[in-house]
Amino acid sequence: MTATIIDGTAIAARLRAEIADKVKQMESEHGVRPGLATVLVGENPASQSYVRMKQKACEKAGIASFGHRFPADAPQDEVETLVKELNADPQVHGILVQLPLPKHLDEEAILSAVSLHKDVDGFHPVNIGRLAMKGRDPLFIPCTPHGVMVLLEEAGVEFEGAQAVVLGRSNIVGMPAAMLLIHRNATVTVCHSRTKDLPGECRKADILVAAVGHPQMVKADWVKPGAVVIDVGSNKVDDPTDERGYRWVGDVDFEAVKEVAGAITPSPGGVGPMTIAMLLKNTLRGAELAVAGQG
Numbered sequence: 001m002t003a004t005i006i007d008g009t010a011i012a013a014r015l016r017a018e019i020a021d022k023v024k025q026m027e028s029e030h031g032v033r034p035g036l037a038t039v040l041v042g043e044n045p046a047s048q049s050y051v052r053m054k055q056k057a058c059e060k061a062g063i064a065s066f067g068h069r070f071p072a073d074a075p076q077d078e079v080e081t082l083v084k085e086l087n088a089d090p091q092v093h094g095i096l097v098q099l100p101l102p103k104h105l106d107e108e109a110i111l112s113a114v115s116l117h118k119d120v121d122g123f124h125p126v127n128i129g130r131l132a133m134k135g136r137d138p139l140f141i142p143c144t145p146h147g148v149m150v151l152l153e154e155a156g157v158e159f160e161g162a163q164a165v166v167l168g169r170s171n172i173v174g175m176p177a178a179m180l181l182i183h184r185n186a187t188v189t190v191c192h193s194r195t196k197d198l199p200g201e202c203r204k205a206d207i208l209v210a211a212v213g214h215p216q217m218v219k220a221d222w223v224k225p226g227a228v229v230i231d232v233g234s235n236k237v238d239d240p241t242d243e244r245g246y247r248w249v250g251d252v253d254f255e256a257v258k259e260v261a262g263a264i265t266p267s268p269g270g271v272g273p274m275t276i277a278m279l280l281k282n283t284l285r286g287a288e289l290a291v292a293g294q295g
């Protein structure tokens with residue numbers, strides 16, 4: 001049986017339309033236009049392209065976007081000073097420092113400088129700490145893992161008692177995704193480069209979240225029949241048959257795995273559009289906090 005395809009593009013478009021309506025409502029009721037500030041350091045082409053996509057999505061949803069750029073050798077204090085200025089700027093309700101930062105910069109210090117109330121990436125150590133703790137709620141949930149959870153909900157997944165396997169332990173995706181799954185009472189295994197018998201661990205999963213950054217690593221015989229597979233990977237691979245000479249693939253061997261899984265996200269067209277939709281949602285939330293006097 002072929003898996004149900006979880007259409008992230010369509011789900012994200014619906015969410016973006018709902019957010020755009022709420023943005024209009026906020027402007028007419030409170031005279032406040034939600035605003036997102038992006039901070040990009042260096043010339044990483046992938047980061048430049050992600051930031052451009054985020055800014056464009058903001059504009060389409062009626063959210064103001066303020067782009068800030070630094071050269072790759074920007075000193076720590078200049079980046080932190082900008083973040084502090086943005087914290088104090090009433091037009092800015094969300095601050096996004098695009099990662100990775102150049103190696104000479106202290107990422108933790110910069111992310112810690114972001115106001116908790118504008119931390120739309122959810123990367124502030126306090127937000128991550130709250131996400132990790134029982135009975136605590138972060139002000140913002142990191143966008144990609146949040147998008148993963150929404151896709152799982154849309155697919156009608158039963159979280160309670162499910163075996164969930166997260167492939168990858170990054171700060172941005174794997175670890176927060178594992179925490180969100182635990183909050184929903186799934187039993188979670190986090191796999192990584194030192195895991196013994198990766199295929200065997202994956203085969204136990206009712207919910208499999210792949211976030212390792214290895215093109216098409218998850219094969220059909222790694223997947224339990226009927227499992228729900230969420231592919232966070234986005235990898236550029238050479239493809240002489242494509243007119244561009246390359247194409248994008250996920251961490252999952254989609255064509256083979258869709259014959260085994262119960263439901264699966266494509267990549268592109270799955271998690272990627274959801275990350276941006278969740279960023280817009282978090283920026284709107286930042287503006288709501290400001291209107292409520294908590295910004």
Ligand code: GUN
Nearest residue numbers: 096097098099100121143
């Ligand atoms: N780099 C890769 N993903 C992300 C993200 O979601 N937010 C930021 N700020 N940087 C990233």
